[in-house]
Each structure stands twice: as C-alpha cells, then as structure tokens.
C-alpha cells in the first residue's frame with residue numbers, strides 16, 4: 350500500500366526531535382584501550398581491548414575458549430576489577446581450571462549465573478567490574494521471553510541487554526559463543542552484527558596449536574592471527590609460528606612444499622602436503638584439510654589443461670601441516686608444487702619456499718608483500734624461492750636477503766624443475 354508510508358511518516362513528524370549534525374572534521378580521541386599483556390591476543394584485537402566494546406569469541410566445543418578468557422581475565426585483574434561469569438561450569442570447576450593454570454591467586458570475581466536480569470544488575474554499578482566475561486551467551490536467558498536459553502530469540506535478547514549495560518558503563522564485555530558445524534556462531538547471525546569484534550578460536554583436533562583469528566573488528570584490522578600452543582598449563586603464546594609449523598618437517602620428501610604465507614602483518618611459513626595416488630573409485634576422492642576445496646579443484650584443472658598432467662583418475666589428498674587454515678590465493682603455487690612433486694616422485698628442493706597465485710590460463714600472478722615473505726624464509730635458513738615474476742622488473746638472481754629467486758611466469762615453468770623423472774603426460778587427442 351503505497352499511501353500508508355507517507356501517512357506514517359507524517360504522524361511521526363510531531364514526536365521526532367531534530368538531530369544535531371556535526372562536521373566530520375571534528376577532533377576525537379582514539380578509542381581508549383587496555384592491553385591484556387598477552388601479545389597474541391592484543392594483536393588480534395587491533396592493539397588491546399577497547400573500553401566499552403563488546404567482543405565475541407567463537408570456537409568449536411573444547412577448543413579452549415574458557416581457558417583463553419580465564420587467562421586473559423587473570424592478567425587484567427591485577428590492575429582492575431574483572432568479573433568472570435560462567436553459565437556452563439560451576440564455580441568449583443572454574444576454580445579447578447584456574448588452579449591447573451597456576452592462576453588460583455588472581456583477584457578475579459567469579460560467579461556462576463545465567464539470568465541476564467541478575468547479571469545486568471550486578472554490572473550496572475559505579476563500582477562494578479571494568480571487564481566482564483560471559484561464558485557462554487547460549488546459556489544466558491532473559492525472563493521476559495518464554496523460549497529456552499540458546500534459542501535465537503534468547504541469544505539475541507540476552508546479548509542486547511548485556512551490550513547495552515556494557516556500553517553505558519564503559520565495561521569491556523567478552524562474550525563466548527558456540528560455533529555450529531558449518532563454522533557459524535550458533536544463534537542468530539545478528540549476534541555478529543551486534544558486537545564490535547568477532548574472534549574465532551580454531552585449531553585441528555589432535556594438534557596442540559590454536560589460532561585466534563579476527564573476522565570482524567570495528568577497531569582494527571581483521572586479517573591478524575594469534576597463535577597459541579595448548580598445554581597442561583593452558584595456552585602459551587607462540588611468537589614465531591613459522592618455527593613451530595615447520596618443527597616436524599623432514600626435507601626432501603615428495604609431495605611437500607613450504608609455503609611462504611602472510612597472516613595479517615606477519616609472515617608465516619607452513620608446509621603444504623599432497624598425496625596423489627591412483628584411485629580405485631569411479632569418482633576419485635578429493636580430501637582437503639586447511640585449504641579451500643574449490644581452490645584445489647581449480648589448481649588441478651589448470652595442471653591438467655595448461656601443463657598436460659594426467660591427474661583426473663587419481664585420488665588427491667591435501668593437508669596444511671600444523672592445523673593452520675590457509676586462505677591466501679598465494680598458496681596456489683605451493684599446492685601445485687606439492688601436487689607435481691607427489692605425482693612425479695621428485696621432491697621440491699628442501700631449501701625452497703614457494704608462493705604465487707595461479708590464474709586460469711596458467712599464469713603465475715604476483716602477490717603482495719614479497720619482501721616480507723622472503724625475509725622470513727631467509728631468517729629460517731631457506732636458500733631459494735619459487736615465486737612469481739615481480740610486477741615491475743624481472744629481478745632474478747639474489748635479493749638483499751640472500752635468497753636465490755626462481756621466478757616463474759607460467760605454471761608450465763614449474764615442470765622442468767621436476768624433470769628427473771618423467772611426469773605422465775596426458776594423451777592429447
């Protein structure tokens with residue numbers, strides 16, 4: 350009904366007040382932040398926690414969300430009032446965890462509660478906590494709704510109430526949220542819109558590495574990661590992830606390549622492992638851990654169509670060692686190198702790092718921050734880099750970092766490096 354809208358607006362005209370517009374050029378101070386003294390966590394948050402902001406930490410069950418936040422709480426509690434409100438565990442359970450982590454003496458105010466009304470009343474005081482953890486939002490409920498805790502309506506209403514009091518009182522609110530199987534925070538997607546920052550805590554089961562990744566941040570970049578190692582004493586920061594990810598590496602093994610990657614502002618070297626084996630199945634298997642399945646399909650198609658390699662009838666397994674999830678297209682060339690190495694039985698040179706994006710016509714495209722990648726590789730003792738030709742000039746030879754640069758224009762240029770044994774050529778019709 351087109352007439353109804355103007356009528357509604359007309360009726361509202363009397364009740365609305367004119368808002369005051371100000372110039373964009375006004376002076377405003379930077380958002381005040383508190384440092385948690387956990388360098389990995391601070392970096393992912395964009396340089397510490399912003400006062401009065403709401404931060405959501407999502408992650409699979411048992412990944413270590415409660416452990417991380419308890420550790421953060423305990424360091425923050427030294428200087429100011431910090432509350433840890435658990436809806437999932439009894440006070441004793443949290444105490445036991447604190448004792449195991451060696452943090453039992455920290456002056457954190459601990460409570461087991463799930464009623465949002467009670468929590469808001471406790472937070473909404475002049476002498477209330479400056480930082481509050483809610484573990485988890487799926488256990489919280491507002492008593493004005495009939496639905497059970499964890500439902501979309503409850504999660505949304507609880508978060509809204511808690512965020513409102515946090516903004517009013519300048520409290521930094523750290524909310525734990527559970528993640529569904531497909532990687533979304535359970536409950537409404539709207540929860541992610543309501544908070545200022547969303548962090549995912551991820552890692553592969555059976556690995557001790559944990560990666561904290563910012564997926565949304567109103568106060569900083571979203572491409573940073575923090576790397577932790579889970580042990581008996583809790584989560585330990587890993588200041589140099591490359592060393593950790595390459596710790597178990599054995600050189601000169603077929604089907605592996607070291608990818609010189611970039612996670613946010615940090616270069617990270619990881620090993621890409623591939624296994625190409627004849628398939629007994631009509632539809633060969635493609636299994637990927639730590640990378641994008643669609644991207645693997647593309648690299649395989651380019652290897653077939655532009656380099657004449659016959660991979661189609663093989664099972665292909667791809668794994669990023671150490672539990673890191675790589676999202677950069679720059680990993681294409683490392684994946685291709687690992688695949689070709691597995692197919693030909695020739696190892697990628699043990700002292701080589703690989704990076705470069707592959708286009709559909711088989712061209713190798715330049716990627717950003719080449720120097721940083723090369724510097725990290727040189728630091729870790731690598732001697733050469735298989736990489737794209739830089740956009741401006743073909744530099745060749747060695748750079749300042751002492752790394753020998755092997756620059757590739759086309760994916761087909763990769764094959765002569767594996768020529769000691771003959772790759773099975775695809776019969777051309």
Ligand SMILES: Nc1ncnc2c1ncn2[C@@H]1O[C@H](COP(=O)(O)OP(=O)(O)OP(=O)(O)O)[C@@H](O)[C@H]1O
Nearest residue numbers: 408409410411412413414415416417437579580581
């Ligand atoms: N006694 C222990 N020694 C070493 N590690 C332990 C011990 N107890 C628990 N852990 C580690 O801590 C992890 C659980 O951490 P935490 O409870 O913080 O996870 P969470 O993400 O909060 O889980 P949930 O989703 O159940 O709330 C376990 O998976 C295990 O790796």
Ligand SMILES: [Mg+2]
Nearest residue numbers: 414415437484
């Ligand atoms: Mg927990």
